[in-house]
Amino acid sequence: MPKAVLYARVSSKEQEREGYSIPAQVELLREYALRHDIEIAKEFTDVETAKQSGRTGFNEMLKLLKKNKAINIILVEKTDRLYRNLPDYTTLAEYPVDMHFVKEGTVISPNSHSSEKFVHWIKVGMAKQYIDNLSEEVRKGLKQKAEQGFCTGKPPYGYIKRDKKYSILDPEKAPFIKRAFEIYSYGDKSLTKTVELLYEQGFIYKSNQHKITKGQLEHLLKNPFYYGMIKFKEHLFRGVHEPLVSKELFDKVQIAFKKDNKPQYVNKHDFAFAGMLTCEECGCTITAELKKGRYIYYHCTGGKGECEQKSKYIPQDKLEEMFDEAAKRVSITTEHRHFWVQGLKESFGNAKEFNQERINSLNQQKERIKERLEKLYIDKLDGKITESFWEEKHNQWNNELDTIIRLLAAHEKTTARAMEEGVRILELLENFYREYSGESPMEKAEMLKIILSNSELKDGILSYSYRRPFNIFAENHACIKKLPGWDSNLQPFG
Numbered sequence: 001m002p003k004a005v006l007y008a009r010v011s012s013k014e015q016e017r018e019g020y021s022i023p024a025q026v027e028l029l030r031e032y033a034l035r036h037d038i039e040i041a042k043e044f045t046d047v048e049t050a051k052q053s054g055r056t057g058f059n060e061m062l063k064l065l066k067k068n069k070a071i072n073i074i075l076v077e078k079t080d081r082l083y084r085n086l087p088d089y090t091t092l093a094e095y096p097v098d099m100h101f102v103k104e105g106t107v108i109s110p111n112s113h114s115s116e117k118f119v120h121w122i123k124v125g126m127a128k129q130y131i132d133n134l135s136e137e138v139r140k141g142l143k144q145k146a147e148q149g150f151c152t153g154k155p156p157y158g159y160i161k162r163d164k165k166y167s168i169l170d171p172e173k174a175p176f177i178k179r180a181f182e183i184y185s186y187g188d189k190s191l192t193k194t195v196e197l198l199y200e201q202g203f204i205y206k207s208n209q210h211k212i213t214k215g216q217l218e219h220l221l222k223n224p225f226y227y228g229m230i231k232f233k234e235h236l237f238r239g240v241h242e243p244l245v246s247k248e249l250f251d252k253v254q255i256a257f258k259k260d261n262k263p264q265y266v267n268k269h270d271f272a273f274a275g276m277l278t279c280e281e282c283g284c285t286i287t288a289e290l291k292k293g294r295y296i297y298y299h300c301t302g303g304k305g306e307c308e309q310k311s312k313y314i315p316q317d318k319l320e321e322m323f324d325e326a327a328k329r330v331s332i333t334t335e336h337r338h339f340w341v342q343g344l345k346e347s348f349g350n351a352k353e354f355n356q357e358r359i360n361s362l363n364q365q366k367e368r369i370k371e372r373l374e375k376l377y378i379d380k381l382d383g384k385i386t387e388s389f390w391e392e393k394h395n396q397w398n399n400e401l402d403t404i405i406r407l408l409a410a411h412e413k414t415t416a417r418a419m420e421e422g423v424r425i426l427e428l429l430e431n432f433y434r435e436y437s438g439e440s441p442m443e444k445a446e447m448l449k450i451i452l453s454n455s456e457l458k459d460g461i462l463s464y465s466y467r468r469p470f471n472i473f474a475e476n477h478a479c480i481k482k483l484p485g486w487d488s489n490l491q492p493f494g
């Protein structure tokens with residue numbers, strides 16, 4: 001007899017609602033196990049409260065699965081009972097177990113078809129979270145905010161965010177920024193000199209630092225926010241905040257920069273790929289450095305002792321090229337999207353057939369109860385049963401009927417929603433590389449963080465792994481590439 005663990009989870013908030021109790025889940029799963037001749041080796045439950053994350057049961061279950069290889073099934077009510085976040089899902093995907101999602105009627109096993117895994121991944125619901133980071137909707141939302149004149153991020157130095165949208169002048173810091181504009185606008189003083197003058201006048205930039213650096217100052221003096229604008233991508237919108245300087249003064253400063261004709265100072269924040277890379281040899285963070293005022297080089301910090309990679313510098317351009325390659329691998333063409341959507345539809349078609357059995361059986365149950373209720377009513381009219389017996393049975397069967405109707409509705413909804421999610425991921429990937437390639441290294445890094453994890457550098461070579469479900473696309477990239485039109489012999493789902 002196959003052995004299983006049972007897992008049930010509920011949050012204290014859910015517990016207040018009907019149908020979300022631990023006993024209800026446990027009962028359902030026990031009954032399922034009985035019907036399918038599955039032995040339950042152990043039961044694990046988690047109750048979350050506002051204070052406790054409530055993952056003790058989940059972790060204990062993982063421990064047992066690791067120890068006892070004879071247990072190769074997890075019984076759980078629904079996808080959202082098992083995972084709460086992407087790490088959960090990733091962790092469990094490493095275990096060689098079959099997962100039975102009893103209410104959803106799906107079983108996911110390590111040798112499931114990759115299309116099934118993709119579908120399952122979508123159900124996990126994480127797709128939404130990831131897509132939202134990148135989706136047009138978010139971008140549109142930000143753009144809209146900018147168009148309306150609201151600051152989309154943290155306001156620049158000299159301003160304070162009063163609430164979610166409005167920025168107001170910081171009475172302590174703002175005068176110094178204004179002074180900086182004035183000093184530099186004459187065009188007869190270098191940035192270095194401007195920095196010195198400001199310092200003499202008492203300007204202390206951020207509490208842990210004495211003087212503002214040239215780079216930081218240049219960054220501030222070029223920010224159109226100070227004359228009342230909001231910059232979004234390459235567009236400028238009129239802000240709702242009070243300008244610190246006039247447009248004339250701002251323009252004078254920009255002319256002064258041109259006169260200066262100095263190299264542009266790169267801000268530390270412009271080291272796009274630092275922070276998302278580690279050294280493959282020693283595990284240290286990869287840091288970046290500016291050479292000759294404009295060239296960015298990456299190398300190991302060597303913070304864990306001696307490391308050969310510490311002296312191996314790699315220019316940002318080279319790194320960017322390698323990252324571009326990674327982004328390219330998950331991209332699909334319109335034609336490929338059609339092909340994959342087709343695969344999704346087929347896979348959902350099967351799921352629907354599977355569901356159909358359950359839907360049919362539920363419908364039969366529904367009819368049976370309706371008949372019983374009718375008969376009960378006649379018995380009552382005929383005086384064959386007492387009023388209280390009628391009431392008791394009437395309530396019981398009506399409750400059962402309600403449950404069945406709710407289950408039927410849930411089946412329909414789940415399939416439709418999951419399918420939508422899948423299509424959205426495919427649409428995202430269709431446009432991914434095109435959008436990516438037009439971005440600055442900074443924006444590229446943000447997009448890369450969505451698809452990649454564990455990026456490492458060694459001897460100037462970049463290595464990385466893809467996050468799920470993007471790994472499915474990257475792994476299939478070679479065969480997707482070869483896809484000659486609509487050749488039905490090809491199996492892009494591998």
Ligand SMILES: [Zn+2]
Nearest residue numbers: 279282300307
């Ligand atoms: Zn190293």
